[in-house]
Amino acid sequence: TMTKPKNFPPGPVGLPFIGSFHLIGPNFNKKIEKMAAIYGNIFSVKLKNMNFVCICGYDLFAEVMNENPKPYSGRPKLLMYELTRGPNLEGVVVGQHGPRLVAQRKLFHSVFRHLGIGNKNFDKIIVQELPEFVESIENMSEANQTVDLTSTFDCAVLNVLAYYTFGNRYSYGDEKFKWLIHCNNEFFKEVEQVFGVAFTIVSFIPYLHKIWLPKAGKAIQYCCRELEAFIGSEIEYHKKTRDQNHPRDFIDFYLEEMSSQSSKLFSESDLRKTVLDFFQAGTETTTTTLKWAVLYVVNNPDIQEKIHAEIDEVLGFDKWPCYEDRLKMPFTEATIMEVQRKANIAPIGVLHSTNKAVKLGGYNLPKGTCIVPCYHSIHYSPKHWKNPNQFDPTNFLDADGKVGTRPAFMPFGGGLRICLGMNIAKQELFLFFVTMLQHFKLQPPPGVLKLDEKYVSGGTLQPKSYQIVVKSRR
């Protein structure tokens, strides 16, 4: 066992072997809240040989994510990460901060700018997805009285990333695409088996890994290997067909970096893990947010009506939206932000780690301390939201009716590790949500007044699976 360093944040003593294991799992947010009430906004939870330091409340978030992010820009070395990203923790999500990571992040942004024009026009890639997106919902609702939009969202969202990385989208019925979706979804199902959002922490509990490792752990590894093999075959294809003067997509740009640079910042194995990261960080998060968005507008018909009115005024029925349109649709944009606040789908985001000794909230954190940002504490803070438990888009509207930023709103994390796909995600959320409501009216199934707003914990906090009625607005 490990003793606490000097002047370390206080916390529950923990039981022998299992430490504070009983504190994670269901009702995670409530348990964190209770501990913060006892120990303060910064406290430690001990598990095996590791101290997790939980941070709550806007002041600590501001310090770690905005004011002094550098010492907090590492990632903890967790067993689960090593299983799927190798001993060197390749890719982007779980790597240490340093020249390699900075180079990968920089390349991501420059490809993003290249595929669009500056930071604009990337939305063209999403807009080309809209016709099949709408058609898929139409077909489903013609065939069935009630529908579950999950698979449509899965296809649309993965296609955007496929276009970005591979240079092409797939038709939703394509067998190869179905396999890719299947492997990607299996990964999240297996993660769910290992305590959902707290799964990375669980990998630290002594002896417990002996139970989950042979089953869920193997399955998780298997899913990642299958996805990596798929990505690997795309890389092979790109090597054969690429034209050095006309790079088509992320893989072409990456291969070009590999061949033109002498340092070892880029490698093919890293490329595979990086693309794997795009899929695993960028699909379930976006799909889940869209599912919450549908749920909240179904449960709040007055809000849905206001969005319909905004869409009718700005777009009418036949024009596809573009991302710029959000500037004329403040209520719609504010609704999406409110969905992200209220759903709080990544309650501990991705864990950070200190890469040098640092003082936080009056305590000393040695190098290598694992930081658990508890987002519920800011997204539901009564200090920052008038009625945090209520779904209310006006949280994000200023007195003049314009969308305003809110400091205690960080759905994409922050600091040097802020979500790499944030701009893609924002554009997807806006364009898929608007297009859906432009074409359809969404209602609860017959006999149901409201959909259940309680979450279940998968890779993220998700709504329980639900059916809705989709009515064409034509």
Ligand code: HEM
């Ligand atoms: C609504 C959708 C999304 C949400 C809510 C979300 C949220 C997050 C959060 C909370 C983090 C951790 C940030 C931190 O450590 O402080 C993160 C990291 C990341 N996200 Fe997203 N994300 C979304 C969509 C995407 C998309 C579409 C991509 C596409 C590439 C993506 C790629 C990444 C990557 C690569 C990282 C790791 C960055 C790093 O460690 O340096 N995400 N995301």
